[in-house]
Amino acid sequence: MAKPPEPIEEVMPNAAWVVEAEVKEVLSTGPTPPPPPNAKPGATSVGWKAASQTVKLTITNVLKGEKAAELIVEKPVGSYSLKPGNKGPFLIDASKTILGRYGPDSWNLDRVKGAMK
Amino acid sequence: MPIRFNDTKLGSLYTNFEAQKRTNPNLKLGQDQVLQLVALVGDGNRGWSSTKVANELKKPGMTRDQQIALVKGGMTANEKKDLAAILDQGSVPLEPSARQFLEAVLDRSAPQPPPPPPPGTDGLKISGDQKNGLSGTTKAGATIEAINISTAPGGRLRMDDTAIIGKADANGQFNMAKLTGDQAMREGDLIRMRARYADGSTSDWLTVKATGLANKDTNNATVALFRIGLTDAGGGKVSVSNINASRQVSEPGAQLEFTNKRTGEKARVTITESGGFPDTFKLNGKPGDSFSVAASDGTNNTSFTETVGNVTVPGGAPANTDLIPDPALHADELDSAGKPRFSKVNFTGPLFVDGAKPEDVQQGQIGNCYFPAAIAAIAKQNPDVINKMVKDNGDGTYTVTFKQKDWSSGRFKDVPVKVDGDLWARSYGGPLYGRSSNSSDPKKMELWYPLVEKAYAQWKGSYNEIGNGGHASDVFEAVVGKDGQDMYISSGNLDRVFETIKRSIDNKQPVAAGTYHDERYANTGVYGDHAYSILGYEQTGTEKYVIIRNPWGESEPSGNGANDGIFKLKLQEFGKLYQNLMYTN
Numbered sequence: 001m002a003k004p005p006e007p008i009e010e011v012m013p014n015a016a017w018v019v020e021a022e023v024k025e026v027l028s029t030g031p032t033p034p035p036p037p038n039a040k041p042g043a044t045s046v047g048w049k050a051a052s053q054t055v056k057l058t059i060t061n062v063l064k065g066e067k068a069a070e071l072i073v074e075k076p077v078g079s080y081s082l083k084p085g086n087k088g089p090f091l092i093d094a095s096k097t098i099l100g101r102y103g104p105d106s107w108n109l110d111r112v113k114g115a116m117k
Numbered sequence: 118m119p120i121r122f123n124d125t126k127l128g129s130l131y132t133n134f135e136a137q138k139r140t141n142p143n144l145k146l147g148q149d150q151v152l153q154l155v156a157l158v159g160d161g162n163r164g165w166s167s168t169k170v171a172n173e174l175k176k177p178g179m180t181r182d183q184q185i186a187l188v189k190g191g192m193t194a195n196e197k198k199d200l201a202a203i204l205d206q207g208s209v210p211l212e213p214s215a216r217q218f219l220e221a222v223l224d225r226s227a228p229q230p231p232p233p234p235p236p237g238t239d240g241l242k243i244s245g246d247q248k249n250g251l252s253g254t255t256k257a258g259a260t261i262e263a264i265n266i267s268t269a270p271g272g273r274l275r276m277d278d279t280a281i282i283g284k285a286d287a288n289g290q291f292n293m294a295k296l297t298g299d300q301a302m303r304e305g306d307l308i309r310m311r312a313r314y315a316d317g318s319t320s321d322w323l324t325v326k327a328t329g330l331a332n333k334d335t336n337n338a339t340v341a342l343f344r345i346g347l348t349d350a351g352g353g354k355v356s357v358s359n360i361n362a363s364r365q366v367s368e369p370g371a372q373l374e375f376t377n378k379r380t381g382e383k384a385r386v387t388i389t390e391s392g393g394f395p396d397t398f399k400l401n402g403k404p405g406d407s408f409s410v411a412a413s414d415g416t417n418n419t420s421f422t423e424t425v426g427n428v429t430v431p432g433g434a435p436a437n438t439d440l441i442p443d444p445a446l447h448a449d450e451l452d453s454a455g456k457p458r459f460s461k462v463n464f465t466g467p468l469f470v471d472g473a474k475p476e477d478v479q480q481g482q483i484g485n486c487y488f489p490a491a492i493a494a495i496a497k498q499n500p501d502v503i504n505k506m507v508k509d510n511g512d513g514t515y516t517v518t519f520k521q522k523d524w525s526s527g528r529f530k531d532v533p534v535k536v537d538g539d540l541w542a543r544s545y546g547g548p549l550y551g552r553s554s555n556s557s558d559p560k561k562m563e564l565w566y567p568l569v570e571k572a573y574a575q576w577k578g579s580y581n582e583i584g585n586g587g588h589a590s591d592v593f594e595a596v597v598g599k600d601g602q603d604m605y606i607s608s609g610n611l612d613r614v615f616e617t618i619k620r621s622i623d624n625k626q627p628v629a630a631g632t633y634h635d636e637r638y639a640n641t642g643v644y645g646d647h648a649y650s651i652l653g654y655e656q657t658g659t660e661k662y663v664i665i666r667n668p669w670g671e672s673e674p675s676g677n678g679a680n681d682g683i684f685k686l687k688l689q690e691f692g693k694l695y696q697n698l699m700y701t702n
Contacts, residue, residue: 002484002644002646002647003484003486004672036586042603042697043487043588044587044588045485045586046585050636079645080644081639083639105638105644117273117274
């Protein structure tokens, strides 16, 4: 649902990697979550969720974490989905799950860099 | 042979140290432990509690001579014998400085300050004052790294996020090395520094208190209130921790005084070398208690009269008197036992600053985007409606008047909802749900939007009732008192959509739009399942644009100036990304 992204200060401590990256390939997609119950037509913030995905990222810049050219990561069930070509700053935890309610669209790069200082 | 103590409390504490030594054979009693011991012997003659003596001994600005005099003034003859026994027969070794302190208390030697660490033995030596910067010696060619740990708590720096401020010459000398910007040295600031040698290894850390920069140290210790985490420890105790242990709460050695606003009880703690709290530090209190926090660096605010803010223990009822029962939290903010994970804070800022404006509206962590999107749209087109719907009653309460349609008559009737300034808040005071500018300061935040949202939750039953999606057109009805309308957007009706937007804006009527519930939005700068305010339109020749605002107050497609959530889309692009338009008749 269209809540704002979480405060980055609460998310950053859980990030094992902070990278600038592009989605190279969607390797698999999980089951489609059920639609939100009792969602009225035209309503917003009803809690729509996209399926989980396993995606391969091409890393263009590592801001935090071990250097890597590619990472295979999990996009959890949530308010967005990824497709090849999507890019931006990714915060990734130690289990290689993408953090942030909207993945690479959660916070812009300046905000991410600011939170790392 | 065990010591036979005359003072049972002293005996008990020392026995505890002996037990610790059995599990830690390397244990030596340092100054902290010795101060605990002498606090128990400084109480007798005065009728003071040992806690009071301990607090006095740790009072900022207390010199070693004053500490010794304080202990001697309250010590009985039997207690003196006990301390002598610890010195002469104790099985737990004493560090040299601690032994000298006890000897001074017993008049066995003249008070001697603890020997300063020999300068330069760790590879870095500072000379003179800091009037012209940091000067000293280290290995030839070493770079000098430093961080101002007095200013660092106010930012995001860790204690080892140093800046290179100079380099030692061939003789190992460095001169006039300075920190700049937010870290620029001020009188009394603590500068943590080290030398980095050519082989990459470093000297030990050295902390310097800056002098020579001003006649007087007027900069008190900075406190990062937002890093102070309070949790109910049970049994009437509250644990205090640094919720981001990699960064500082305040400067090492500073004292923080917590005052429980319910009981008035005060407790002080000294910030550790890592900028946090001792593991054992606890407050007396319970869920819902609010504590004011005051700080002293030992020079400024030594009476702790100036506070830096409040922190609250999550859960429970708020410590202040609740003027009006408040709407319950959204279910997402309850713990597994159904108890709130957040507490309430009383906000007392101005109701309006220059009237209602769209930018006053910022959605919080709740799924009610339709509500702030609608309210910001009204604030743009007809702010007087909002200026008139919220009234300050002058007694800490506010009345927000909504409109409700009477279906029998077809007319809208007034629904007044009375609320107070209590808002669910994070531990550092910022509202959890809807907020406005200056949201981290309960005394400054402009109140009208959070109160309108709270009143809406009150009217509908709780934040849970309004926080699982809805229609902006319903909010238009409830505020403006006119029937709301929905229009679905498609490539075939874009001209009609634009004309509807144009007509509404020209007639000062609010408009909002909702996005689809699907996967088209990654990297567009627009978010799915979300409501947006329509703030205006533009027409340049044949090109038509819609001016839009994200109710988060940020996050927008690139190329739209400041990240304030306001952006412009071509009508064709708007038609691809937005599903429905909401407006009033």
